[in-house]
Amino acid sequence: MLVRMYLVLALLAAVPLAIAGQMLRIQLGEGEMLRAQGQRQIRAVVPIPAMRGEILDRTGRALAVNVARYDLALDPEEEGFTEARARVLYERLARLTGQPAAYFRQRVARRKSPRYVVLWRGLSEAQKTEIEHWDIPGVILEPHFSRYYPYGSLAAHVLGYVGTDGRGLAGVELQYDRYLQGHPGRRVVQRDRRGVLKPMVGGEVVEPEHGQTLVLTIDLIRQTILEEELQRGVWEAGANWGTAIAMDPRTGAVLALANVPDFDPNQPTAASEEARRNRAITDRLEPGSTFKLVTAVAALEQGVASLDEVIDTGAGWAVFGGRMMRDVHAYGRISFAEALVVSSNVGIAKVATRLKRGVLYQYARNLGFGQPTWIDLPGEVTGTLKRPAQWSGTTLTSMSIGYEVDATPLQVLTAYCALANGGLLVQPYVVAERRTLTGEVVWRMRPDSIRRAFRRETAQQLLPVFERVVNEGTGKAAHIEGLPVAGKTGTAFKAVGGRYQSGAYRASFVGFFPADDPLVALIVVLDEPKRSIYGGQVAAPIFRRVAERWIGTFPKIAERMALTQELPKRPVRPVPSVIGQPMAVAATRLWAEGLEVSTSAMDPLLVARQRPAPADSVPLRTDVRLELAALDSLAPKMPNLIGLSARQAVYWLQTYGTRVRLEGHGRVVAQWPTPGAALPAEAYLRCQ
Incomplete structure (x- = not known):
């Protein structure tokens, strides 16, 4: 019995010795390896995000920027987060976000992690500051950068937009995504036993390489004017949609590009896919009479016709390849130049019959048809130009007047840039420079x-003819007194599914100014205009209004116009009131009045004060100083939106x-509630 007791005691005494021996063995044999493994387990690498590059207009105005946004999370197990505190938090969040308090209570109740749940994303700086003042335990505010477009839908089809991951999905945001997004850095930190990350003294830090800044060729003021006039023109003509592009014919720089309808890149998913289409480069259409430039160039250079040669257009109709072709009027015997001026289909087609198939095809190819322009925007289509072997008996004459060929509006404009610059085909582009964060x-x-x-x-021969189109032909609505303009109208049947729709047309006008020293080439295209089907009546007036408003942005043209017109040396006008307006709306209004804007910020803030005061009479180009205030510092009242464009009002x-219910398009003619009333959760606007 004693022997067994001593044996058990001996074994029990040996256990600590065995444990100590094992510890000594691990310490001496594996200690270094285990210590290194432990260090690796408590170390963590946290990425440092790179800031996406800004997008500026040609004068340095910010069109796409990064703003600080915050995600609100909660640790419901944090000490001090009681049921009473929870009730206060949910009620305050309901007032701040517009969501019911029950929404936040349910998110906490259904959380997957016991100590972490996201309650709201995308809080502004002002909202984040307000939440911090609540001083509620367990609240976590996580900062990140969000893409913000200060001018809303302005230049949306050029800028594009980004996804929730910050990567470009359209426009230059997509085309130049690899330059804009930069490269993230990293920081080594410590992780404690609960998994909480803490800074590590001496931990490695690799700074991020921030994205490059893009400087565009477009100008904010010109872009605003083009969008306003295109929107007005689409509404007046009753068209389905419209597109317009302006280029410098000497360089290919895109000066402005607009589509109606448009969308807000801050909320791209709120718009339809149709509204997000950049029809200037993605829609193929038969150019109609604007294509007659190709036939004229080919005929002159091949010597098959001269501009003063008389052509018999008969009674305004003729049959080619078994198909009848008609003119709007019977012109009888007219010169080839006059056939271009009055846009005689019969006259142009008769000249085209003297050309060989391959000749007209080659000149169309030389002018860029049937191939991309290689503009630096995504989604461009090539258009359709059938090879001569695929032609039917009517293709030659049909193509000579702009049928049986498809082209984008940008391709047509590029061809007219060649006429404007003396015969050179230029490549369009929208990005002029890439810069680092430091400039x-x-x-x-x-x-x-x-x-x-x-x-x-050839260009010198044709230029006076296309000036006559504007001065005395189908494009007289584009005429500007004192400024020589050259251009061509276009009216074409609209084909859907391979067949022409009865009564459906596309109307266009393409031209450039000043005709003797072109600085701007501009095309306007309207789909199914109801007021008139002719480009000279619905598209040419848009061209003229844009050109008239753009004159002041080109000192060379403005000086020339001043020499031919008696204008006051220092025109003055009253300063409009922009107090209470968002910065983007206020700036656009002042620029449209010919005034400059001076402020220290371009955030989504409201104008609190302005100098000079409203109604003061000042000269053009006067600098108006705006003092801004945060949204929550001004009493929110329903503003007077009558007369504003739908885009500005929304x-x-x-x-x-405030959510908006919109009826119609164009300018606001009625609103609910009335100006000065308490701001509702949803407002109603009627436009026309």
């Missing part, structure tokens, strides 16, 4: 022609957080 230029676009499409002498109300 250093790392890349600059060097404009160059793609090829010579036709001889300079942006104004959305700045306040």
Whole structure:
């Protein structure tokens, strides 16, 4: 019995010795390895996000920026987070976000992690500051950068938009995504036993490489004017949609690009896919009479006709390849130049029959048809130009007047840029420079022609003819007193599913000014206009209004116009009141009045004060100083939106957080509630 007791005691005494021996073995044999493994387990690498590069207009105005946004999370197990505190938090969040308190209570109740649940995303700086003042335990505010477009839908089809992950999905945001997004950095931190990350003294830090800044070729003021006039023109004509592009014909720089309808890149999913289409480069259409430029160039250079040669257009109709072709009027015997001026289909087709198939095809190719322009925007289509072997008996004459060929509006404009610059086909582009965050230029676009499409002498012969189109022909609605303009109208049947729709047309006008020293080439296209089917009556007036308002943005043209017109040396006008308006709306209004804007911020803030005061008479280009205030510092009242464009009015109300029900398009003619009333959760606007 004693022996067994001593044996058990001996074994029990040996256990600590065995444990100590094992510990000594691990310490001596594996200690170094285990210590290194432990260090690796408590170390963590946290990425440091790179800031996406900004997008600026040609003068440096910010069109796409990054703003601080905050995600609100909660640790419900935090000490001090009682049921009473929870009730206060949910009620205050309901007032702050517009969601019911029950929404936040349910998110906490259904959380997957016991100590972490996201309650709301995308809080502004002001909202974040307010939540911090609540001083509620367990609240977690996580910062991140969000993409913000200060001018709403302005230039939306050029800028594009980004996804929730911050990557570009359309426009230059997509085309230049690899330059804009930069490269993230990293930081080594410590993780404690609960998994909480803490800074590590001496931990490695690799700074992020922030994205590059893009400087565009477009100008904010010109872009605003083009969008306003295109929207007005689409509404007046009763068209389904409209598109317009302006280029510098010497370089290919895109000066402005607009589509109606448009969308807000801050909320791209709120718009339809149709509204997000950049029809200037994605829609193929038969150009109609604007294509007659190709036939004229080919005929002159091949010597099959001269501009003063008389052509018999008969009674305004003729049959080619078994198909009848008609003119709007019977012109009888007219010169080839007059056939272009009055847009005689019969006259142009008769000249085209003298050309060989391959000749007209080659000149169309030389002028860029049937191939991309290689503009630096995503989604461009090539258009359709059938090879001569695929032609039918009517293709030659049909193509000569702009049928049986498809082209994008940008391709047509590029062809007319060649006429404007003396025969060179230029490549369109929208990005002029890429810069680092510190402003250093790392890349600059060097404009160059793609090829010579036709001889300079040919352009010099045709230029007076296309001036006559505007002065005395189908494009008289584009005429501007004192400014020479050249251009061409276009009216074409609309084909859907391979068949022409009865009564459905596309109307267009393309031209450039000043005709003797072109600085701007502009095309306007309207789909199914109801007021008139002719480009000279619905598209040409848009061209003229844009050109008249753009004159002041080109000192060279403005000086020339001042020499031919008696204008007051220092015109003055009253300063409009922009107090209480969002910064973007206020700036656009002042720029449209010919005034400059001076402020220290371009955030979504409201104008609190302005100098000069409203109604003061000041000269053009006077600098108006705006003092801004946060949204919550001004009493939110329903503003007077009558007369504003639908885009400006919607942006104004959305700045306040008010939803908008919109009827019609164009300018606001009625609103509910009336100005000065308490701001509702939803407002109604009627436009026409």
